Amino acid sequence: MTDRPETDATPLDDAARAGWLYYVAGLTQDQIAQELGVSRQRAQRLVSRAMAERLIRVRLEHRVSGCLDLEAALMRRHGLRLARVAPSLPPGMDPLPSLAPTAAAEIERVLRSPKPLVIALGTGRTLRAAVDELTAMECEQHRIVSLNGNISPDGSASYYDVIMRIADRVRAPHYPMPMPVIAGSIEERMLFHALPSIKSVLALANAADVTFVGVGQMGDDAPLVKDGFLTQAELAEMQAAGAAGEVAGWAYDSDGQYLETAVNNRVAGARVQADAGRSVIAIAAGPSKERAIRAGLTGRIFNGLITDELTARALLTPPG
Numbered sequence: 001m002t003d004r005p006e007t008d009a010t011p012l013d014d015a016a017r018a019g020w021l022y023y024v025a026g027l028t029q030d031q032i033a034q035e036l037g038v039s040r041q042r043a044q045r046l047v048s049r050a051m052a053e054r055l056i057r058v059r060l061e062h063r064v065s066g067c068l069d070l071e072a073a074l075m076r077r078h079g080l081r082l083a084r085v086a087p088s089l090p091p092g093m094d095p096l097p098s099l100a101p102t103a104a105a106e107i108e109r110v111l112r113s114p115k116p117l118v119i120a121l122g123t124g125r126t127l128r129a130a131v132d133e134l135t136a137m138e139c140e141q142h143r144i145v146s147l148n149g150n151i152s153p154d155g156s157a158s159y160y161d162v163i164m165r166i167a168d169r170v171r172a173p174h175y176p177m178p179m180p181v182i183a184g185s186i187e188e189r190m191l192f193h194a195l196p197s198i199k200s201v202l203a204l205a206n207a208a209d210v211t212f213v214g215v216g217q218m219g220d221d222a223p224l225v226k227d228g229f230l231t232q233a234e235l236a237e238m239q240a241a242g243a244a245g246e247v248a249g250w251a252y253d254s255d256g257q258y259l260e261t262a263v264n265n266r267v268a269g270a271r272v273q274a275d276a277g278r279s280v281i282a283i284a285a286g287p288s289k290e291r292a293i294r295a296g297l298t299g300r301i302f303n304g305l306i307t308d309e310l311t312a313r314a315l316l317t318p319p320g
Helices: 012-025 029-036 039-052 065-078 096-111 125-132 163-170 184-195 194-206 230-242 287-298 309-315
Strands: 082-086 117-121 144-147 212-213 245-247 250-251 279-283 304-308
Touching: 012 029, 012 039, 029 039, 029 125, 065 309, 082 096, 082 212, 082 309, 096 125, 096 212, 096 279, 096 304, 117 194, 125 163, 125 212, 125 279, 144 163, 144 194, 245 279, 250 279, 287 304, 304 309
Parallel strands: 082 304, 117 144, 117 212, 212 279, 279 304
Antiparallel strands: 245 250
């Protein structure tokens, strides 16, 4: 059973939702009217008001009260240091267009800190989309470091690597991880880790003040397989060992405990774990990722979460 809302909806909530559905989800005014349960004329006025009140630019600038309630409930239920909940798009739609601007706003908040920080980033489709939403900034006081490599077994680089892209946006010193996501053998991993340059980057990643990661599901649609880092046979081995999700290539079970498997022993990047002095913020949403997010929360792999309304409500309900 979810926590009941503590904040009444404001007159701007419907305008914000209408503007979001129109400019981000690409719905027509008739579709928005059906989604919100209002007339077409009312939907048109709501979209117009969203623009007049500057609630919508590229991203949603108004914090919808229902999202605020969910954020507070997630923090209480899961002991999080931070929760951000984006308005959900209609069921069945990819949540990424809603999630990415919300994640970008939080990354920008961290980047605006005048205090020098080490900021670590994973890779993947979600983080790449969030970085693409960032406003250009000058952040020479920070150091940006990659948590993992981006090289596939065939030698190709992942399209969803983010470290160079964010460095270009924010003009900060950056430290890529020039090695495979998953090494070909334990011996190969040890050779990479023996290199002074890799040792330096790994130490920086492990000491990061704030870490942003995507969360990968370990079903048959696992991103590690789609992106060519795991074979189907290796995925089957991980599934048989109880894999529920992965962060930066490291697979963990439903209790949020990292697995001791042949594949995990070859993961080359930094292993992520939240603690009292370290913010690890996961960015993930959607039914396919619910089990992976829930497991990561259980094991305290991350202590911050950026998600959407539908996923937040699912995470506040005991698993069936």
